[in-house]
Amino acid sequence: MNSAVTGGDDPAPPPPGGVLWSLAGDVRGLLMLPAALALQVAHPAVGAGVDEHSVFRTDPWGRGERSLRSLQLWVYGGEAAAEEGRRLRKLHRTVRGTDTRDRRYHALAPENYAWVHATGFPVYRHAARYLIRPMTAEQERALYREWLQVGRILGLHDRDMPQTTEEFWPYYRRMLAEEIEATAVLRELVAVDATVPPPDRGPAAVRLLLRSVWPVLLPPSARFRAFLTVGLMPPDAREAIGLPWSPVQERRLRRLCAVIRLVVPVLPERLRYLPLARSARDAWRSGRAGAYRGLRRKPGGSARSV
Template sequence: MDKAAAHPAPPPPGGVLWSLTGDIRGLLMLPAALTLQVAHPAVGAGVDEHSVFRTDPWGRGERSLRSLQLWVYGGEAAAEEGRRLRRLHRTIQGTDTRGRGYHALTPANYAWVHATGFPVYQHAARYLVRPMTEAQERKLYAEWLQVGRVLGIHDRDMPPTIEEFWPYYRKVLAEEIEATAVVRELVATDGAVPPPDRGPLVLRLLLRALWPVILPPFARFRAFVTVGLMPPDAREAIGLEWSDAQERALRRFGRVVRAVVPVLPERLRYLPLAREARRRHRLSGSDRPSR
């Protein structure tokens, strides 16, 4: 194995993911990607049986978000994060809802988890950023393949071109995807979610006191962006309902987001790892990252 294969580099500064992944709008896209991942019976069973998303949702979310940021902005730490994730998934196995044995690192399962990010980013950007050009979509897919290498996904396990991706994606939607138990929980508006346990003590205490009031609208908003920012064909494959009125509301929300976020100062627009990576890139004397 050559050095490039053993230590794959993350996508380069100035690319599509460099701008998109660390932008706070990416936070709105992640629930749709996660829900599409766990709609696969094997992935859903693995999360259902082995994840702490019910007992520690905020901690799991924080760890997942940091991991995602490292794939793109981590430099030499990106490959180590990929190796850490593979070690973490070595013992995750069981039986899915169709009675089939599964292992988290089975190539088809592991690749699907990664693959979902591309159609969700491509679709959600239409609402929250701007529709991508064909060239941008191709660049995004090429960068997503590079992230896959960081995660230890072999080239043979992912469609090598965007033209080959869509038939693969539609085949998985047609043959595998379903409304798993985890999907139903992620889009529920009446589930029990503990108050946030991260951040300053005063804020945590305040949120704990107000959580009975905050939780219902928070759950409705989470379900709204989860279902709305999921590609329509994936939404249909899972069986998630989406009305014309909801579509109009999402478009209005998107217009507000597109107007507000680009004028925010960098400390508010970008997540911490992204801000630091952008700062280092500027200090290195390289071209200014694309915005």
């Protein structure tokens, strides 16, 4: 394994055709992201960093768009993936301060940076059960291997992350027991009365229309976001943070996800996959040399897609 991320060859993105290629670009992945973000900011240091240094309150739509594009580059960016990882590390070099437990933090400290990345694995695994289908043990191991590869792109060393799923779960449970809490940022993310400015992207006429109807649209959209954020978070994380979740809510979530599981697979690919993912998949399938140089899938190297 590559334990160094500076100097030498750049770490490669996850393999085309792997589990992440099926998950990360699927439009259903958009529904999983709020739960992952909430679990990230439940860490006191991460929550403090976002609280003090992020523009998520003043520019939530722009931040969301940039974060989504960054995630897509990690998986589908080919040779641009490592460059995006370097950009993110540079961006976070000055993010430091004191967390809610009066501890000094730095965004790139391995214990903080690793947690931000680690949350994707349990959330993808859990949410896929609802929105796609449960993963096999082989798929879970493949997903974790590929997620580790993304970690290398982001600048994590192998020593910073558990290297197998068997090692991951004790680490994860320890973090839930010792670190995770309902931070101020997390409470904002799951608030049903959140104050969010209207979208500022798209044609001027659409922005004007949204601004005019936003007071009506915001309350139900905030409730729906909170519902998905809490519902698609792994139950043990939900319990550790102290987020309430009722049997009635669980039944509603299961009914909603059953409809999504039926509808999304029959959509044309241009609607089912996000643009960058769709372009990467097209390039890989057409065999265009240079699009994913050096990323040919090795026999037996990846489990089948979920």
